[in-house]
Amino acid sequence: MSQAVIVVDQRDNVATALRLLQQGEPIEVQVTGRPETVRALKGIPFGHKIALVDIEAEQPVIKYGEVIGLATEKIARGQHVHVHNVEGLKGRGDQA
């Protein structure tokens, strides 16, 4: 595999690691359609997500061009994005 990460949709603010990303490793990636370099702040395992931009607390985490959850705290660009800093949307739209 030549790519380190995959971004599914231009609207995404996270990318998925296609191999273990080393701490500090520069990653060439398309951020909202533009080529940029993002550095992993810590090691990120295969299949896990890395933030492509700073995501403020309570702001949506976007993958597949859709909201997969909300940040529970500020997530910095390059940070591991997972259950420790993201919460699924609570409740159901039809029962709100």
Added chain:
Amino acid sequence: MKFLGYRRSNGRVGVRNHVLVFPTVICAAGVAEKISRAVPGTAYVGHQHGCGHLGEEREHMIRAMTGSCSNPNVAGVLLVGLGCEMLTAELLGEKLREAGQRVETITTQNMQGTADAIAKGTELARKLLEEARSAQREPVEACELMVAAKCGASDTLSGLTANPALGVACDILIKEGGSAIFTETPEMLGAEQVLASRAATDEVRRRIWEITSRTDSKIKALGLDVREAEPGPGNIEAGLTTLAEKSLGAIRKGGTTPVVEVVEYAQRPLTKGLVIMDGPAHDVVSVTGMVAAGAQVVVFTTGIGTPVGSPIAPVIKVSSNSSLYQRWKGNIDVNAGSILDGEENLESMGQRLFEEILEVASGKLTKAEILGHREFAIHTIAPTV
């Protein structure tokens, strides 16, 4: 865009020209299988049902069986009944004739034993096969196609490569005026609001919430809460963070167009475009349901590998990663893992998949067809009595 299909007398278009030998009840399955074996070129479609169905399941089974037998890929059907069953050859035969399908029936209890039934059935199957030969492929527009999108034996990459690439192919087909259908309601939970926001009408929106709530309630009735349990520890370890993320990876295979209709299991849609069928995630059961709903071609993505085919529709297998493709070349038609190898992107892969769909629709055999994979299983919704 055009492909070469079989225009049926009822106006529908098939991509294969099958003659089925179909038992209306499992008790007639032995007779049906022996008839089919005596007439090479016919396809035997076995199942466990046809009797002892409670309540709504009777209509549900009639819909699934008549839908399977009237799929436009089917040129003719020999229904083989026993006689005393709930779903007789006479009953299903009448429904198929109403749908404009060529059908012959045989009822074993009216014959001089099974040897006689097999002999008479063999004659009828030969006659149907002879008739089917007169069908000719002709150029037809892609808008006549309904493609079933399915994912199974998925891995972390399925939602990133194969499913979104299939979604691109579905978008192209729908732009051409055709239809795509997907199901697996349990794998929509957590992403209902996304699907609902893409509903073409208020009624479709209401139906999306209805089928997802229904599935949720059924799981809760067993004392389980899917929203608490998903994503599971294994999913979380693999990198999936929320239920929405997991379900979004699954629904991606249907593409990005508005949802125009929600149908019940094996129910034929009335609207062209992206259709959701309420149904389980079980691979064979869901493929069977979508083919019964009228899909002529199935595209099936997989990350770990599954051989599942269909006796009625060609199944195109798409791998999510190149390592599976290397090991399973004999089973996989298209490798979406090449997106990760930098050889393709989602758009080019989606375009390639769409072209593959047209080629297969025009007669190119899929790996599952070459290997003779013809799995078939109908969803049950009530206890059997």
